[in-house]
Amino acid sequence: MTASNRQIVLDSIPQGRLSPEHFRLEAAERPSPAEGELLLKARYISLDAANRAWMQGATYRSALTSGQVMAGGALAEVVESRAPGFSPGDLVFADMGWREYGAVPAKGLSKLPAMEPLTHLLSVYGxxxxxxxxxxxxxxxxxxxxxxxxxxxxxxxxxxxxxxxxxxxxxxxxxxxxxxxxxxxxxxxxxxxxxxxxxxxxxxxxxxxxxxxxxxxxxxxxxxxxxxxxxxxxxxxxxxxxxxxxxxxxxxxxxxxxxxxxxxxxxxxxxxxxxxxDFYDKRDAALAELKSWVESGELKVQEDVIEGLENTPAALIGLLHGENRGKRMVKVG
Known part of the structure; x- marks a missing residue:
């Protein structure tokens, strides 16, 4: 039996307000990584207002089209590696879309440190x-x-x-x-x-x-x-x-x-x-300073975690309506 892989598809491009009807949840086959790729399991999907902007046309990334898996970044765990430098269990942030599993190129990805809470990798350190x-x-x-x-x-x-x-x-x-x-x-x-x-x-x-x-x-x-x-x-x-x-x-x-x-x-x-x-060449110094502020208590971290992949569309719509405080994300499983 082929392993399943739930994913959320952008069913149609909204002409007005975004609504749940613009998405559909479907089952697909779990992909196999090619040479140079990683099979990733999403842990937390990042939600941002930019998700909605991508539906309006090309920005710093290609415009989204109807019928494709909804785009988005996720904090993910390596399940299988066919690329040097990565092993099962490693954590990465990857543009893998709204899905449970994705096969993505390892080029450009970096291993993230394990920490508690893990969600800080998407919020204050993300x-x-x-x-x-x-x-x-x-x-x-x-x-x-x-x-x-x-x-x-x-x-x-x-x-x-x-x-x-x-x-x-x-x-x-x-x-x-x-x-x-x-x-x-x-x-x-x-x-x-x-x-x-x-x-x-x-x-x-x-x-x-x-x-x-x-x-x-x-x-x-x-x-x-x-x-x-x-x-x-x-x-x-x-x-x-x-x-x-x-x-x-x-x-x-x-x-x-x-x-x-x-x-x-x-x-x-x-x-x-x-x-x-634009500033990723200064990322290490920035993360070090952010970490020092968090550890000293000068910087408080607020996160808004929604449970379940199936709730991702509603969570994005809620973010656009200002429901959240701090970083909103979806815990996939």
Missing amino acids: VAGLTAYFGLLECGRPKAGETVVVSAAAGSVGSIVGQIARIKGCRVVGVAGGAEKCAWLKDELGFDEAVDYKAGALRQELKAACPGGIDVYFDNVGGDIFETCLFAMNTHGRIACCGAVSQYDGAAPAHGPRGVPGLIVTKRLTLQGFIVS
């Missing part, structure tokens, strides 16, 4: 933590005493950005959805202020929270929050452009921010887009 670290420190370049604002502040990246800014001696303001999340940012993570964008008075509340303006803005959402922060920037301010989740799921905005070219010139602003792999 893409989320490194994105926060490099985006803030390399693109935002905050200085002690400056005001740093981060959107989606209760999410996987934003919650770490704000804490790193605090560690660096900055005044930190988070933008999040709901009074409960805002209270959590201040009471648990040490943000100086938190603004609830759902309260309907974003511009006024942001001005009250940042009376001296914004020096660094870490943007995860785009849209109205980006525009509001852009016009509150101080001269020589820096904006790290990480994502645009507000534009990933649903209709595109009718227009972008107006008057931007003149504003950028007169205030001498720097806007820098990035993806985390």
